[in-house]
Amino acid sequence: METLTLLSPHFRRFNSPFPLLSLIRRSMSIKSHLTMASYKKTDSDEIPIAGTDNAFMGFITGKKKATEVAHSVWKSIIQKGDTVIDATCGNGYDTLALLTMVSDESYNGCVFGMDIQQEALDNTSSLLEISVDENKRKLVKLFKLCHSKLEDIVQETPVRLVAFNLGYLPGGDKTILTSPRTTLAALHAACKVLQSGGLISVMVYIGHPGGRDELEAVQGFASDLPVEAWTSIEFEMLNRPTAPVLVLIFKK
Numbered sequence: 001m002e003t004l005t006l007l008s009p010h011f012r013r014f015n016s017p018f019p020l021l022s023l024i025r026r027s028m029s030i031k032s033h034l035t036m037a038s039y040k041k042t043d044s045d046e047i048p049i050a051g052t053d054n055a056f057m058g059f060i061t062g063k064k065k066a067t068e069v070a071h072s073v074w075k076s077i078i079q080k081g082d083t084v085i086d087a088t089c090g091n092g093y094d095t096l097a098l099l100t101m102v103s104d105e106s107y108n109g110c111v112f113g114m115d116i117q118q119e120a121l122d123n124t125s126s127l128l129e130i131s132v133d134e135n136k137r138k139l140v141k142l143f144k145l146c147h148s149k150l151e152d153i154v155q156e157t158p159v160r161l162v163a164f165n166l167g168y169l170p171g172g173d174k175t176i177l178t179s180p181r182t183t184l185a186a187l188h189a190a191c192k193v194l195q196s197g198g199l200i201s202v203m204v205y206i207g208h209p210g211g212r213d214e215l216e217a218v219q220g221f222a223s224d225l226p227v228e229a230w231t232s233i234e235f236e237m238l239n240r241p242t243a244p245v246l247v248l249i250f251k252k
């Protein structure tokens with residue numbers, strides 16, 4: 001057993017602690033100790049956190065971005081063969097990361113990818129084409145569809161993770177971007193399709209007009225979830241006010 005001492009960025013918890021997140025919360029106090037036990041990846045209350053310590057420390061020390069923290073947490077939650085959703089494909093980086101996490105040697109696992117722009121889906125397909133073999137690519141199903149309709153594509157399949165990376169397509173049309181109304185509808189839908197032990201991950205960009213309103217909508221949604229069934233937390237850098245904010249919503 002190994003003990004780390006962590007220093008604090010801003011860390012906000014919406015409701016009651018889930019053990020992993022509780023560990024993180026405690027780690028974010030001015031100076032406290034995080035005990036790293038050897039966790040097994042199971043559906044029980046044992047929480048896999050190996051690797052996340054690196055991402056969190058990198059985030060705290062300014063060497064890693066919130067997206068890297070998000071990917072690290074996804075990796076701890078996702079199991080091989082899982083079904084997950086990328087609710088905002090964009091240029092496909094998150095889709096590719098999710099595919100790597102769900103796929104096993106027998107090509108099990110599934111990533112449903114959604115975006116309202118054909119350009120985003122084309123960029124995602126191109127990235128997958130140069131990054132993974134054809135059999136793996138077949139595990140990704142792309143839909144030109146608003147994420148508020150995500151229930152229509154997954155039907156009865158239990159979903160381990162739904163990832164949102166809000167805002168506009170980098171390198172694309174900045175006037176086409178996510179909006180609080182459809183984001184909230186998608187979050188409600190995500191809650192319904194998510195299996196127990198699953199995660200909704202929302203990266204909110206607040207540097208563009210409307211970004212703060214969208215953050216407030218996500219915060220309001222996450223804050224209102226009943227503590228018996230959900231844990232909602234937020235990572236926000238206090239001294240870089242336009243830095244993206246990561247909201248994580250875990251289904252107990």
Ligand SMILES: C[S@@+](CC[C@H](N)C(=O)[O-])C[C@H]1O[C@@H](n2cnc3c(N)ncnc32)[C@H](O)[C@@H]1O
Pocket residue numbers: 087088089090091092093094095114115116117120145146147148165166167168169170176177178179182183
């Ligand atoms: C910040 S980008 C996503 C970045 C992406 N995850 C990546 O790894 O490159 C946001 C994307 O959300 C898409 N989007 C906007 N509104 C949407 C909606 N209602 N449903 C699905 N996607 C939407 C945009 O077209 C844009 O491609």
